[in-house]
Structure formats: structure tokens, C-alpha cells
Amino acid sequence: xxxxxxxxxxxxxxxxxxxxxxxxxxxxxxxxxxxxxxxxxxxxxxxxxxxxxxxxxxxxxxxxxxxxxxxxxxxxxxxxxxxxxxxxxxxxxxxxxxxxxxxxxxxxxxxxxxxx
Amino acid sequence: xxxxxxxxxxxxxxxxxxxxxxxxxxxxxxxxxxxxxxxxxxxxxxxxxxxxxxxxxxxxxxxxxxxxxxxxxxxxxxxxxxxxxxxxxxxxxxxxxxxxxxxxxxxxxxxxxxxxxxxxxxxxxxxxxxxxxxxxxxxxxxxxxxxxxxxxxxxxxxxxxxxxxxxxxxxxxxxxxxxxxxxxxxxxxxxxxxxxxxxxxxxxxxxxxxxxxxxxxxxxxxxxxxxxxxxxxxxxxxxxxxxxxxxxxxxxxxxxxxxxxxxxxxxxxxxxxxxxxxxx
Numbered sequence: 371x372x373x374x375x376x377x378x379x380x381x382x383x384x385x386x387x388x389x390x391x392x393x394x395x396x397x398x399x400x401x402x403x404x405x406x407x408x409x410x411x412x413x414x415x416x417x418x419x420x421x422x423x424x425x426x427x428x429x430x431x432x433x434x435x436x437x438x439x440x441x442x443x444x445x446x447x448x449x450x451x452x453x454x455x456x457x458x459x460x461x462x463x464x465x466x467x468x469x470x471x472x473x474x475x476x477x478x479x480x481x482x483x484x485x486x
Numbered sequence: 487x488x489x490x491x492x493x494x495x496x497x498x499x500x501x502x503x504x505x506x507x508x509x510x511x512x513x514x515x516x517x518x519x520x521x522x523x524x525x526x527x528x529x530x531x532x533x534x535x536x537x538x539x540x541x542x543x544x545x546x547x548x549x550x551x552x553x554x555x556x557x558x559x560x561x562x563x564x565x566x567x568x569x570x571x572x573x574x575x576x577x578x579x580x581x582x583x584x585x586x587x588x589x590x591x592x593x594x595x596x597x598x599x600x601x602x603x604x605x606x607x608x609x610x611x612x613x614x615x616x617x618x619x620x621x622x623x624x625x626x627x628x629x630x631x632x633x634x635x636x637x638x639x640x641x642x643x644x645x646x647x648x649x650x651x652x653x654x655x656x657x658x659x660x661x662x663x664x665x666x667x668x669x670x671x672x673x674x675x676x677x678x679x680x681x682x683x684x685x686x687x688x689x690x691x692x693x694x695x696x697x698x699x700x701x702x703x704x705x706x707x708x709x710x711x712x713x714x715x716x717x718x719x720x721x722x723x724x725x726x727x728x729x730x731x732x733x734x735x736x737x738x739x740x741x742x743x744x745x746x747x748x749x750x751x752x753x754x755x756x757x758x759x760x761x762x763x764x765x766x
Contacts (some may be wrong), residue, residue: 376711376713376762377714377716377717380683381682381683381684381685381737382682382683382716382717383681384716384721385638385639385640385721390551390639397550398551398552400546401546401550401551404546404568404571405569409571438681442681442682443582447546448681448722449546450546450636452572453570453572455742456571456582457522459573461501461752463752465680466680466685466753469681469682469683469685470683470685470686475504477685477686478750479667481686481688481749481753482687484686484690484750485688485747485748485750485755
């Protein structure tokens with residue numbers, strides 16, 4: 371199945387070659403957060419750290435806004451973005467709540483409901 | 487020859503690692519998940535695997551988008567866990583079995599698979615958490631072979647391709663001259679989605695159907711493309727590919743030993759399936 375034949379999934383952007391090209395600098399920066407020293411450097415001087423990885427303006431803004439949907443629109447992949455979120459101690463429920471416009475409690479209740 | 491004694495499919499949700507570190511197994515949130523494992527450990531204590539072949543996906547510890555293999559086989563003496571960036575406990579180091587890894591690689595390439603081969607390979611939570619769940623006291627006497635499948639970047643391999651990969655691994659094990667017991671382990675899933683406005687998507691009826699089919703009719707799960715699986719099981723539910731690949735390695739009479747299914751753990755429908763494989 372080629373990219374054009376992939377299903378369009380509501381509320382979902384499949385991370386494919388297009389996204390991988392668009393988001394490379396952003397994802398590369400987030401991948402660097404595997405290292406504790408790099409997480410510290412980011413926190414110490416966010417502008418300098420983003421500049422070092424060559425983020426474009428949309429990626430830089432999305433990082434500044436801590437906004438997952440913006441980050442994905444800028445090519446971010448959730449597995450690398452999770453390392454960015456980890457710097458702020460955010461869980462995947464926090465990220466889910468932000469993306470769906472729910473409170474964290476509402477998002478957790480939605481997950482529980484899925485099991486009924 | 488090596489004997490594939492069975493199969494375990496289990497979720498590998500990162501938060502499980504945190505729950506283990508904080509001893510939350512009896513906590514009301516976690517208990518329905520952890521209660522699935524004593525029966526699996528009981529079966530393992532009787533079947534005594536010497537080797538575990540782990541089909542899993544790397545989430546950006548060993549592989550980045552600079553070089554992203556569709557299939558990668560570890561061929562190292564040992565595999566170390568490392569910092570993934572969000573505070574999981576480090577589960578340490580696992581014994582490898584490079585001689586058997588190369589035997590598997592030979593078979594895979596003969597069967598027209600072209601895996602990346604890794605003499606150095608870090609293993610992330612998708613590898614470490616399932617082993618910790620199955621062997622809480624550690625895997626000291628057990629040798630491991632990691633087989634990583636790309637579930638990060640589309641195009642993903644199809645379910646059929648992954649199943650055939652597992653079948654090829656099964657052929658390799660059948661021709662391995664050492665008399666050893668091998669467990670195949672598929673990790674991840676089941677349905678879940680972390681990203682997008684559809685975050686929190688779970689598909690219980692699909693998961694339950696998959697658990698049924700994995701027991702006796704795995705070939706009926708092989709018609710899905712990676713993108714179709716993302717639609718039906720969620721963008722991270724595609725980790726079902728690891729379960730399907732591992733199931734391909736069973737070629738005997740397959741009997742269900744145990745299963746558990748619970749929603750939610752973190753954002754995920756958690757599952758455990760234990761199958762016994764007896765020679766035909």
C-alpha cells in the first residue's frame with residue numbers, strides 16, 4: 371500500500387516519510403533528551419538548545435507552547451515528544467487530555483469507559 | 487534441536503516499570519494487571535526456557551530516525567537498558583546468545599528477509615518490562631535475542647510480513663542443534679493511541695478477537711497493513727505486529743495456558759496471553 375492509499379483516520383496523523391522529513395530537527399532534539407545532561411542543558415537555556423538543533427519557527431513555537439498537537443503538526447513523533455514531555459514530568463494521560471481538550475480526570479474516565 | 491516450548495504476548499506499557507519500582511502490584515489500579523502474571527510464571531517455572539526470543543519495537547532508545555530498520559536482530563553478548571528520558575528505573579543488562587542470533591540471521595536472509603544486524607544494541611522498556619514481569623527476580627540463567635520491528639515510522643511491515651518473519655525464526659530454531667527450550671515473546675499493545683485528537687482510542691472487541699485468533703488461527707490476522715492496524719487498533723496498537731510475528735514461530739500443537747485482559751493501564755488496553763507449543 372502506498373502513502374496515497376493509506377486510510378485517512380480522523381484525529382490522527384500517521385507518522386510517515388512526509389512527517390519524518392518535516393520533523394527531523396525537532397525529533398532529533400527530542401531524541402537527545404535520552405541524556406540527562408542534555409535535559410539539563412535544555413532547561414538551562416531553551417533558546418540556545420533549540421537553535422543548536424536548527425528548529426524552524428513553527429517547531430520553536432510549538433516547543434515554547436508545550437503543545438502536543440502543534441508539535442505533531444510541525445512533524446513531531448509522539449515517541450520522541452514523550453521524552454520532551456518527560457522533562458516536565460508529564461504523563462501520557464496529561465498529553466492525552468491536552469490533545470483532546472479534556473481535563474486529565476475526564477481523559478482518565480474516558481479510558482475507563484472504554485473497558486466497559 | 488531447540489524446542490519452542492511456548493509463547494507469551496504481553497503489554498510493555500512504560501508506567502508498569504514505575505509501578506514495579508514503587509511496589510504497587512496490590513494497588514487497586516494495578517492489581518487487575520499484575521494479577522495476570524502468577525499463572526504465567528507458574529507455567530514458566532515448569533517449562534523452563536533457556537532462551538527467550540523477544541519480538542518488540544524500539545521507542546527511540548537504540549534507533550533514531552537517522553537509521554530506522556524495518557527489522558533488526560541483536561547479535562551481541564549482552565544488551566543493556568538505558569535512560570529513555572522520562573525517569574523509568576534502569577533494569578540493567580541481559581545475556582545475549584550471538585551464536586544463535588547469527589543462526590537466525592542466516593535463516594532470515596535465506597528466506598529473503600534482510601534484517602539489520604546489531605552487535606551493539608540497547609534495549610528499551612518494550613524488552614525489559616515484559617522480562618521483569620515474567621521473571622521478577624531477574625533473568626540470570628536465560629539468554630535473550632532481541633528482534634526489533636519498526637512500529638514507529640510508516641510504512642510499517644504488514645501483518646503477513648511479520649508473521650512470515652516469525653515463521654522464518656521458527657525454522658531457524660528447529661534446525662539449531664543445541665537441545666534447548668526456547669520461549670518466543672511478543673510485546674506491546676494491545677489497542678491504544680497516544681497522539682492526536684483521537685488520543686485515548688481503545689478497541690476492546692478487536693483486541694478480544696485478536697486474542698482468540700492468536701491461539702488457533704493466527705493466519706486470520708495477517709490481512710492487515712500497518713496503516714489499517716493503526717486505524718483499527720490505534721496508532722500505537724500497531725504493536726500487535728510484534729505479537730503476530732512471535733506467533734509465527736510456533737509450529738506445533740498450540741494450547742492456551744492463560745490470558746488476562748484489562749482496560750485501562752495508562753492509555754492502553756493491557757493484555758497477557760500464554761500459549762504452549764507441543765511438537766506435532
